[in-house]
Amino acid sequence: MDDRSLGLSIATHDPSKSCFLHPIFGKIPVNNTAAAACKHDIMGRVDSDRILINGGDDRVSPLQTHISEKRVVNEMNFFAHDHKDKLASDDQETSSVDHVKKESASTVLDADEQGIKLDINTGLNLSTTNTSSENFNIEYKPQENELAVLQADLNEMNVENQRLRGLLNQVNSDYRALQMQLFTFMQRQQIRRPGNTPVHEMSNGGKVAVARQFMDLGQAAMAEKDDQLSHSSSEGTRSREFSIVESMEMQKINGDNNNNNNEIVALDLEKKNNINISEREARQDQDAAQSAAGWCSNKVPRFSSSRDVENASQTMSMIRKARVSVRARSEASMISDGCQWRKYGQKMAKGNPCPRAYYRCTMASGCPVRKQVQRCSQDRTILITTYEGNHNHPLPPAAMAMASTTSAAASMLLSGSMPSADGIVNADFLTKSSLPFSPSLASLSASAPFPTITLDLTHNPNPNPSQFQRPLGQFHFPSPNNLPQNFVTMPQVFGHTVINNQPSFMGLLNSMGLEQPQSAQNQMPANDTISAATAAAITADPSFTAALVAAITSVIGNVHQNQNGNSNNNTTPRNSSDKIEHMKNSL
């Protein structure tokens, strides 16, 4: 990790000076490629005021390049519209750059007036070069010896960080092992029980709680399968992230057959439950070997008989088809979800004049994740992105945000409240919520060829710029009364992100339509669990949170008010402290 990556900054570029204007830390010179990329965007385009959480990595990762240099034109920029709106609404400002300059300058000025010494250690080591800018180095130019001390401190912190990371890895592995043991025990109890009560009826916490359990256990199962695969595959590390398929798999194993309308969990579970346990265990090696083959190799659950295996293969084919669809407004051809995609086909779909594009994930060879992108025939400003499968590789935080959200949605789909054949959803389940997130818009479709859950992010209720005054962690989706027909509220989509130990902040940004901080990807370790912990640790820092909230507020101002929904912000805190508090709560 680069020394500078320890710090996070949110900066906007000042084209008149070769530096960024940071709302908290003042001016930061442009001295790396990533910043230069941002500079280019900021100077050249309307959607310039994206957030740069700059890890300072001089290397521009392929993903960064993908987003900031090449694809950004074609991908959805959630900022653009908001930005335009803000410009239109603010007569006092002549340009976004000026606006940013004002805010940043005022921030510095305020700090000066208050006698605050702005010698904040950003950890970025950014102010040591490019000292040509006048009136810049007066306050921020550290002494040489101080620099050395700071660098030494940073090195120590890096070492400590590495040590803690290893510790966290160990804890995680132990945790998974224990979970797996518990799960195995529960599974056997389940099979031996004559009544074979489905797991989610055993839970007092209801189906949501079981969904969490499945998600955690899914990770545990993944860990075990990873161990198995490690003997037969050279792929090495795989993502521990819970996925659609794992969720389904775990449900099948748990005999989740209490819902007759469940389309996905269609295994003949009664037969399964009659299987002799020893026979089941004896066949595990065989199944494991089978699971190591094929593009969906690691998804094959263990079944005890050849008939079960046959059923499993059929079911897994079905499982692979389980989809999570995300609707978002975008004029770009594809939303930026943090992953790298390669287009492999395009077709005209029936009933829609807009072509459907097919993409597959290229972040790792053999990654089975695919997505379809198509514009809504009714409203062509709406981009419908449908994800299918689960990644077989570690994900960058930006991708994890979307993946965790879609995984969570899928787990909702699979948590026992499957839609009935006529598309009716267990509204009771869907509307029960105890987490502090407002419900998102989602629909479950059973009429589609494959079980699909749709997350509708097009109904942003923020009608005016002031709506951004609401805290980051509290999003207001349309109330159930305002939902379009065939939609039901589905809570905890983002709550599951929290439950799933994913970096909920990233998910929040994504859910806001904010582009992921690209350099944050560089900062995050490959292991997503560690990423989550790291993100949580970083974002748990009150100062960081405050700075981030202030920066986001000042930089993007009235972002996320571009949609046409109705506002319902009665409970929205208006002041900064409330925002910070809510944001911290959401982290």
Added chain:
DNA sequence: CGATTTTGACCAGCGC
């Protein structure tokens, strides 16, 4: 020159 996109062909599933 490698990566990516385009685009026609091919295949499988499904309904009639």
Added chain:
DNA sequence: GCGCTGGTCAAAATCG
């Protein structure tokens, strides 16, 4: 069996 449709493949074209 046939046609329709969705999905994928793969060669050619394009891009950087």
